[in-house]
Amino acid sequence: MSGFLAGLCVAALPLLAAGFWAGRRTARPETLGGLGTPVEHATFQTLHTASLAAPPLRAGLTEETARKSARRLRTLLGTDALCLTDRETVLAWDGAGEHHRDEVLQRLTGARETGRGEAFRLRCDEPDCPLRWAVVAPLTVDDRVHGALVACAPRESAVLVRAAGEVARWVSVQLELADLDRSRTRLIEAEIKALRAQISPHFIFNSLAVIASFVRTDPERARELLLEFADFTRYSFRRHGDFTTLADELHAIDQYLALVRARFGERLSVTLQIAPEVLPVTLPFLCLQPLVENAVKHGLEGTADKRHISITAQDAGAEALVVIEDDGAGMDPALLRRILAGEVSPSGGIGLSNVDDRLRQVYGDDHGLVIETAVGAGMKITIRLPKYQPGVHSAARLPRE
Amino acid sequence: MNQNYAVPAVALVVLATVLVGAFGLRISRTTSDFYVASRTVGPRLNATAISGEYLSGASFLGIAGLVLVQGPDMLWYPVGYTAGYLVLLLFVAAPLRRSGAYTLPDFAEARLASQQVRRLAGAFVLGVGWLYLLPQLQGAGLTLAVLTGAPAPLGGIIVAVVVVATVAAGGMRSVTFVQAFQYWLKLTALSVPALFLVLAWQGDGAPRDAFAEPVTFRDHHVVRIDHSLHLRLSRPLDVTATGTIDGRRYTGEPVDLDAGVHRIERGTRLTFAPGAPVPTADHGSNGGMSSSLASGRRERPLYATYGLILATFLGTMGLPHVVVRFYTSPHGGAARRTTVAVLALIGGFYLLPPVYGALGRLYAPELTLAGDADAAVLLLPQRMIGGLGADLLGALVAGGAFAAFLSTASGLTMAVAGVLTQDVLPARGVRHFRLGTLLAMAVPLAASLLVGGLPVADAVGLAFAVSASSFCPLLVLGIWWRRLTPPGAAAGMLAGGGSAFVAVAATMAGFTGTGTLHALLAWPALWSVPLGFLTMVLVSLATPRRVPAQTAAILARFHLPEELRTEVKA
Numbered sequence A: 001m002s003g004f005l006a007g008l009c010v011a012a013l014p015l016l017a018a019g020f021w022a023g024r025r026t027a028r029p030e031t032l033g034g035l036g037t038p039v040e041h042a043t044f045q046t047l048h049t050a051s052l053a054a055p056p057l058r059a060g061l062t063e064e065t066a067r068k069s070a071r072r073l074r075t076l077l078g079t080d081a082l083c084l085t086d087r088e089t090v091l092a093w094d095g096a097g098e099h100h101r102d103e104v105l106q107r108l109t110g111a112r113e114t115g116r117g118e119a120f121r122l123r124c125d126e127p128d129c130p131l132r133w134a135v136v137a138p139l140t141v142d143d144r145v146h147g148a149l150v151a152c153a154p155r156e157s158a159v160l161v162r163a164a165g166e167v168a169r170w171v172s173v174q175l176e177l178a179d180l181d182r183s184r185t186r187l188i189e190a191e192i193k194a195l196r197a198q199i200s201p202h203f204i205f206n207s208l209a210v211i212a213s214f215v216r217t218d219p220e221r222a223r224e225l226l227l228e229f230a231d232f233t234r235y236s237f238r239r240h241g242d243f244t245t246l247a248d249e250l251h252a253i254d255q256y257l258a259l260v261r262a263r264f265g266e267r268l269s270v271t272l273q274i275a276p277e278v279l280p281v282t283l284p285f286l287c288l289q290p291l292v293e294n295a296v297k298h299g300l301e302g303t304a305d306k307r308h309i310s311i312t313a314q315d316a317g318a319e320a321l322v323v324i325e326d327d328g329a330g331m332d333p334a335l336l337r338r339i340l341a342g343e344v345s346p347s348g349g350i351g352l353s354n355v356d357d358r359l360r361q362v363y364g365d366d367h368g369l370v371i372e373t374a375v376g377a378g379m380k381i382t383i384r385l386p387k388y389q390p391g392v393h394s395a396a397r398l399p400r401e
Numbered sequence B: 001m002n003q004n005y006a007v008p009a010v011a012l013v014v015l016a017t018v019l020v021g022a023f024g025l026r027i028s029r030t031t032s033d034f035y036v037a038s039r040t041v042g043p044r045l046n047a048t049a050i051s052g053e054y055l056s057g058a059s060f061l062g063i064a065g066l067v068l069v070q071g072p073d074m075l076w077y078p079v080g081y082t083a084g085y086l087v088l089l090l091f092v093a094a095p096l097r098r099s100g101a102y103t104l105p106d107f108a109e110a111r112l113a114s115q116q117v118r119r120l121a122g123a124f125v126l127g128v129g130w131l132y133l134l135p136q137l138q139g140a141g142l143t144l145a146v147l148t149g150a151p152a153p154l155g156g157i158i159v160a161v162v163v164v165a166t167v168a169a170g171g172m173r174s175v176t177f178v179q180a181f182q183y184w185l186k187l188t189a190l191s192v193p194a195l196f197l198v199l200a201w202q203g204d205g206a207p208r209d210a211f212a213e214p215v216t217f218r219d220h221h222v223v224r225i226d227h228s229l230h231l232r233l234s235r236p237l238d239v240t241a242t243g244t245i246d247g248r249r250y251t252g253e254p255v256d257l258d259a260g261v262h263r264i265e266r267g268t269r270l271t272f273a274p275g276a277p278v279p280t281a282d283h284g285s286n287g288g289m290s291s292s293l294a295s296g297r298r299e300r301p302l303y304a305t306y307g308l309i310l311a312t313f314l315g316t317m318g319l320p321h322v323v324v325r326f327y328t329s330p331h332g333g334a335a336r337r338t339t340v341a342v343l344a345l346i347g348g349f350y351l352l353p354p355v356y357g358a359l360g361r362l363y364a365p366e367l368t369l370a371g372d373a374d375a376a377v378l379l380l381p382q383r384m385i386g387g388l389g390a391d392l393l394g395a396l397v398a399g400g401a402f403a404a405f406l407s408t409a410s411g412l413t414m415a416v417a418g419v420l421t422q423d424v425l426p427a428r429g430v431r432h433f434r435l436g437t438l439l440a441m442a443v444p445l446a447a448s449l450l451v452g453g454l455p456v457a458d459a460v461g462l463a464f465a466v467s468a469s470s471f472c473p474l475l476v477l478g479i480w481w482r483r484l485t486p487p488g489a490a491a492g493m494l495a496g497g498g499s500a501f502v503a504v505a506a507t508m509a510g511f512t513g514t515g516t517l518h519a520l521l522a523w524p525a526l527w528s529v530p531l532g533f534l535t536m537v538l539v540s541l542a543t544p545r546r547v548p549a550q551t552a553a554i555l556a557r558f559h560l561p562e563e564l565r566t567e568v569k570a
Helices: A002-026 A038-057 A063-077 A098-107 A109-114 A158-195 A201-217 A219-237 A246-267 A289-300 A333-340 A351-363 B003-023 B043-054 B057-098 B104-112 B115-148 B153-168 B175-203 B292-299 B301-318 B320-328 B332-349 B352-363 B373-384 B387-424 B430-450 B456-480 B486-508 B515-522 B525-542 B551-559 B562-567
Strands: A081-086 A090-095 A118-121 A133-141 A144-153 A243-245 A268-274 A282-284 A307-316 A319-326 A370-373 A379-386 B026-028 B221-224 B229-233 B237-245 B248-257 B260-264 B269-272 B280-282
Touching: A038 A063, A038 A158, A063 A081, A063 A090, A063 A144, A063 A158, A081 A098, A090 A098, A098 A109, A098 A133, A098 A144, A109 A133, A109 A144, A133 A158, A144 A158, A201 A219, A201 A246, A219 A246, A243 A246, A246 A268, A246 A282, A246 A289, A246 A307, A268 A289, A282 A351, A289 A307, A289 A319, A289 A351, A289 A379, A333 A351, A333 A370, A351 A379, B003 B115, B003 B153, B003 B175, B003 B387, B043 B175, B043 B320, B043 B332, B043 B387, B057 B115, B057 B301, B057 B320, B057 B332, B057 B352, B057 B373, B057 B387, B057 B456, B057 B551, B104 B115, B104 B320, B104 B387, B104 B456, B104 B486, B104 B551, B115 B153, B115 B320, B115 B373, B115 B387, B115 B430, B115 B456, B115 B486, B153 B387, B153 B430, B175 B320, B175 B332, B175 B352, B175 B373, B175 B387, B237 B260, B301 B320, B301 B456, B301 B515, B301 B525, B320 B387, B352 B373, B373 B387, B387 B430, B456 B486, B456 B525, B456 B551, B486 B515, B486 B525
Parallel strands: A268 A307
Antiparallel strands: A081 A090, A081 A144, A118 A133, A133 A144, A243 A282, A268 B026, A307 A319, A319 A379, A370 A379, B221 B269, B229 B260, B229 B280, B237 B248, B237 B269
16 A cells, blocks of 8 residues: 555656646746736736847847747737848748738838838738738947838837837847847957966976976986977967867876976975876866966975975766865965956966856856965865866867877 | 674675775876876776676666576566667767767757756656666665565665765765776676585586476475465465465464465465475565566566567666766777677676576575565575585675665766756755755655565666666667757657656556556556657657757767867867
8 A cells, every 4th residue: 555655656746846847837927917007017018028028139130039039029019010120131020911021121221221210001912911001110239220120000100100119229229238248258258268278488488497407417308308398388289179178188287297396306296186087077278287387386486395286186976076285385365365356466377367267157157266275274276077068078189199 | 694794794895885985096196107097997997887887786686586486588687788788889879978968968958958858858867766776775675684684674774874975975986996896796796606506506416497387396395474475376286384374274284275366374384395386476465566567477478578678778878877987988989899898797797697596496486485586696505505605605695785786876876966966956066966965865765665665677677668768769869860859859758758657657556457558557668668759750850940050060079089070160
C-alpha cells in the first residue's frame, strides 16, 4: 500500500510541476481584474501592451523583430492593419489587406525624404477590403529615417494620425536603445581586444636581460630560456580566438615561471596541484598568467626573502576552481577595492582589474575574482570557471612540437 | 556470513574512496614535472573512470540475481549495458565532446539556444538520476542486511551520508582517479572470488546442469521463510514443513502441496528433498513487487526482451553521470578512443556476473524463494567454500559491492546536484551546491524507504527506458539533423520521456494491470522511444521557422575535428 502511495506521489510530482509552470506563465498583469477605475485599467492595458512590444525591438529592426512587434503595436493602435518597413522593403504586415504592400511602399518616398509623417487615401478595387486610408509615421534614429510605421484604417482620422506619430516616436526610442546596445557591445569587444595579450614590457626587458647574463656562462641554459621565451611570446601574441584551454594557459604560465625563476633563482618556489579533469575547461585567453605575474611581483620584487606561490586547479561539479596563492607582501584591501573599481591605476600594469573585467564580461558578475588579502599576509585569488558557457569555445590548440 | 571481516572491508572501501578523492590531485614542485601535472587525462584512464562510475550495484549484484532466478534469458542485461556504449561511440561521443557541453542541459542549450529546452532537459536529468539512485540505495541496504543482519534501510542511509558528505565537502576534487580506482577494485572483488568459486565447482565434479529448467535442489535443504509469502507451484510438491501453510499448523511432518498458490506464514521452515524443483514466490502479498516485472517477462518474453534491448542500447547515452565524464577528454577524437576502451573494460567485467548467477542456480537455489536473489554474489563464497577463506572472499565481495554503490551514487549525486544548483535553486555559489547535494540525495533516500524493492537490475532498466525515450532522440537528432527546432525537441522529450516516466511510475507504484497493459508499462522503451523520435521530427517539421539561426555553424563545430576549427568562424 505504501508502495502505491509513493508511486502516486512520483506520478503526481511532474503534474504539480507542470501546473506550477503553466500558472506562472499565464499569470500576467492583464488579469488585474477589478483593479482601479476603467481609465486606470485602460492605462495599465496600454502600458502592458507597449512593454510587450519593446523587447523584440530592442534587438534592432529586422524582419523577425518587426513581425513579433507588429502584432503588439497593432493592438496598441487598434487599427485594421499595421505595417513596419525599413528604407527599402516591407518588413512585416499585420492584419488585413496585404495586397496594399507595394502601394504603401511607393508612397513612402515622401516620408523618407522629409522625415515627416503623412496620411493618404489607398486605391483599392476590392469592395470588401476595409482599408481606405493609410497613416505613415517615420522611424528616426539620430535624425536619420530608418523606416516607417504605416497604420491603415477605413476612414481618415486625426486621432489615428496623432496616435501613429506617438507610437512611431516610441518605437524610434526603442530603436535608438538598440543602437546604443550595439555600440556598447562593440565598445566592449574593442576593449577586450585592447586588453588582451598585454604582457608587460618590463617582463620582456627583464627576460632578455636574464638570458643575456647566461649567454657566456651557460650557453645551453640561455638557449633553453630563449626557446621558452619564444614559445611564451608566441602564445601571448597569437591573433585568433578569444579563448583558450586551461591546459594551454597553464603551459604558458609554466614558461613564464621558467623565465622568472632564471632571474630569482632559489628565492622562488612554486607548487602546482591540478585535477586533470579540469584541464579541458575553456577560459578567456591570458587570464591566469597576469595573476601569477602579479603574485611574483608582489612577492619578490623589493625584498630579498624566499617566496612561495601555489597554483591549484580542482573540480567542483559544473565549475573548475582555480586558486593562486602567494605569501608575499599582500595589499591593503581598501586600496585593492579601488584598483578593482578602476579608480586608481596600480603601479605595475593593469593585471587584476583587467582580468576581473574580462571574467565578468564573459561569465557574468558572480564570476569575478575573489581576493583575500591584507598587508603582510600574502594574497589568495580564487576564480570559478564554469565548464560550459554559451558562446565560449576554445580556438584550435597550438601545434606543439 | 562472518561480519568480523565484511564490516572492516566495507569501512576500508569507504575510507579509500574518500582519501583518493581528497588527495588525488597531481602535484608538481619543480619545472621538470610540470608536464606530467598538466597532462590531460588519456583515453585509457578516462575509460577506466567511466567504467568505474558506470558499473553500479545493478551490474555487481543484480545481474547475477536475475540470472539465478530467471535463467540465461537475462544475459541480455549485460549485453545491453555494454552495447549502449557502441551506439554512444557511433553516433554521439565525439560530437558531444566537440559541442563543449558539460551536462545534457548544456548540450540542449548549445544546440538549440533555448532556455526552455535546457530546463526541460534538466528536469529529465533529475528524473533519470533519481530513478537510478533509488536502486543503488536499496541495493546497499540489502547488502548490509545480508552481511550483518542490520535493518534494510541502514545500508542506503550509510551510502547516502558518505556520498553527501564527500561530495558536499568538496571531497571529490579529482573524480577521475577515484572512479578509476573503483573500477579496479570492483573487477578484483568479483574476479578473485570467481576464480576460487570456479575451482570449488571443479572440485565438486563440475555439475553442468546449471540452466536446467526448473531449478532443483541438489541435496537436502532447509529454507526458513522470513516474510509471509504466496508460493506458486506449477506441479505438486512434497516438503517437510514446520510452521503454518494455508492456515494449518505443521510440526515437522511431510506435506503434499498441490499445484496452485499456497500461503506460507513467516517463520515456517520448509525442508526440500534432493531433486525437488525450486518453487517461485509470488511477492504481491508482502508489499514488495519483485516479481511484477518477472511476470510480464513470463507472459510476453519476446516483447520484454526487445523492450530491454532498446532501453539499454539507447539509454546509455542519456545517463547524466556518464555524459559528464566525456568532458574530461581533451578533444573529440580522444572521446571516441575513450569509448572504445570503455567497451573493452565493461565487456570484460560483464563476463563475471553470469558466472555467479549460474553457480547460484546450483548452490543457492533457495534464494529465488526468499526473494533476495540479489544477494547471491555475497552468499556464494560461504556456500561453496566455507571457513576462513570464504570469510575473506566474502569480505572482498562485500567491499566491491559497496564500491559499486558508492561510485555510481556519488557520480549521480554530483550530476543531479549540478542541475539543481544551476537550473532549479535560485542563486549560485558553493553553499548552494551543498544544498543541491543534500536535496539530490534526500529525494531518492525518502523514496527508497517508501517504495518496496524491485530487483536492482530491473529498477535500473526503468531508468534506462526513461533516458532512452528522452535524451536519445535529443542527442541523435540534435547531432545529425539540421532541421531540429526547440519546440520539436521539447515536444519530443515530453512525449517520449514523459510517457516512459508515467509508465515507470505506474510500474513502481505496483499498478499491476494484466497481460498486455502490464507488459507495455513495465517495458515502455519499445513504444516510447519511437514516440519520442516521431514527435520530435513531426513537431520540428511543423515549425520550420524556429530552426535556430546558427544551426549550420553549430553542426560544423560538432562534426569537424578541432584542428580545422579556426577556418570555421563559429
